[in-house]
Amino acid sequence: MLANELLRLEGSSLLGAPCSYCTEEPGLFRCLECHPERLSCKTCVLASHAALPFHRVEKWENKHFTALPLVDIEAVYHLSHDNTRCPHWKAPDPPAPPTYTPNPDAPADDRPKKRPRRPQTSAADGHIVRIAHTNGFHHVRIGYCRCPNAPDHATQLLRARIFPGTLSKPRTAYTIALLSYFLTSTWESNLTAYDYAKILCRLTHSYCPEDIKSGYDNFRVVLRVWRDLQFRMRCGAFFDIPARLPPPYTNTMAVLCPGCPHPGINYDPAVKHRKIHCDTLTLAGDGNFRAVQKDKISDPADVHLRPGAAYFREDKAYHEYLASVGDEHEVSHLQPSTCTGLKAGDVLREGRYKNTKVSGVFSVICARHGFFRPDATVDLQKGERYSHTDYALAGALAGTQSIRRIVFIYDINCQYIRHVHERFKERFPHLTHIEFIEWLIPKMHLVGHKEDCQYLYSLNFTPGSGRVDGEQTERNWCDLNGAATSTREMNSAHRHEVMEDKQNEMNFKKMINLRTLCNIQRLAILLTQISCLCQRRPFKGRWVLL
Known part of the structure; x- marks a missing residue:
């Protein structure tokens, strides 16, 4: 049938x-x-x-x-x-068809072989x-x-x-x-x-698609312009909305996390909440070694359409920073690890990144809600170095001096913080509040550390951490790695634009879904209240009604 x-x-x-x-x-x-x-x-x-x-x-x-x-x-x-x-729209009258009178005396080669084609009609x-x-x-x-x-x-x-x-x-x-x-x-x-x-x-x-010209060269140029226009329309750049934001968010096009404290937007330093977690900015950082870029000849005319205005740090300033730091900055602080074999930060692993111009990316995100922080993503060269982490963290900490409490979660914090104060004092002297940051390790990664680290850097033993596991960066990489197979072949500026567009969409979806997440959490609290009433035991928490 x-x-x-x-x-x-x-x-x-x-x-x-x-x-x-x-x-x-x-x-x-x-x-x-x-x-x-x-x-x-x-x-x-x-x-x-x-x-x-x-x-x-x-x-x-x-x-x-x-x-x-x-x-x-x-x-x-x-x-x-x-x-x-x-x-x-007045179409001109079609010209009269040309007349041809054959000349019998003309040589055969001088005679036109075909009659001229009649022009198109109106x-x-x-x-x-x-x-x-x-x-x-x-x-x-x-x-x-x-x-x-x-x-x-x-x-x-x-x-x-x-x-x-x-x-x-x-x-x-x-x-x-x-x-x-x-x-x-x-x-x-x-x-x-x-x-x-x-x-x-x-x-x-459908039968002879190879006979159809795809126009791929023009298509990808149009897509790049279209992607940038949509990026700017989403952030309200055509209405000068980013210019009205307080520093350091002035002129940023990134989607900000609505649940994290942003001084001048949703956070007033003069108002102190009764619970410390309401005044806490919880950050997490991690490197992604799937988002590589192949070492190939790049287009010198390729330019970024929005340099430093979204998630990646401005490329020129970043390379100047790396040139000023140099390899000796890493070697001078290279000491035997005080913890079990940690692969991140090992400069001796650079041999695995042959034929790559960029060995990955490092991003700092909001550990509670998973939002990529603006101006807090950098490219990695020859593995994951402390200098890369420093520059990404410095971008994420810009404008956070007035926040009451800051927590940074990183899988090798036990080694990273050994000279972090000296490095920031030398490279980022304006970030003086680096000394007051609390350094922790994600729960899953913490299992691979020695026993002392499992107590000193545990989220479970840190007041105000709630049920944050610090592994949100790994979940973000799962979504971002889908575009790695195409971005590895792109030029540097185009690659940054595509990855920023992906990051921006991930932030936007999280912002839309926050309402659903809050309703689910409120429903879980209500079910806990009902369970406590049925079991005739006290409920320790805030009573809510849906």
């Missing part, structure tokens, strides 16, 4: 019947997007698709349906005047633009508005929700629906631009 019905879809039961709309001409056309079972004539197809240029139309000929682009039946997509022809006037939509590529004849005050062609395309491939005389464009769909697919399934371009070719011609 299923096979019979699928085979039935290849034809139509209305073949030979008149048009389903006007009933005057035979119905030979069908639209796979509108009503595949209804057949119509050419006139009705053009009338019903005046504002639907991206539909797939088929024509019945030679006892089967064949794909027929709308441009081949002289369809014009007018961008103004309610999808009708602009009054100022009915086919317009600009043909190759537009990519979610169902493939389309050649669409665009009818621009030609009024005296009409905007340029690129602006008219944008107002029709079509993103031009170029701002001057666009001949390639992409629908906003396609760009939005690709960006969502990248966030959720790490779809690459190259793979999606091949998908569009297959959707355009």
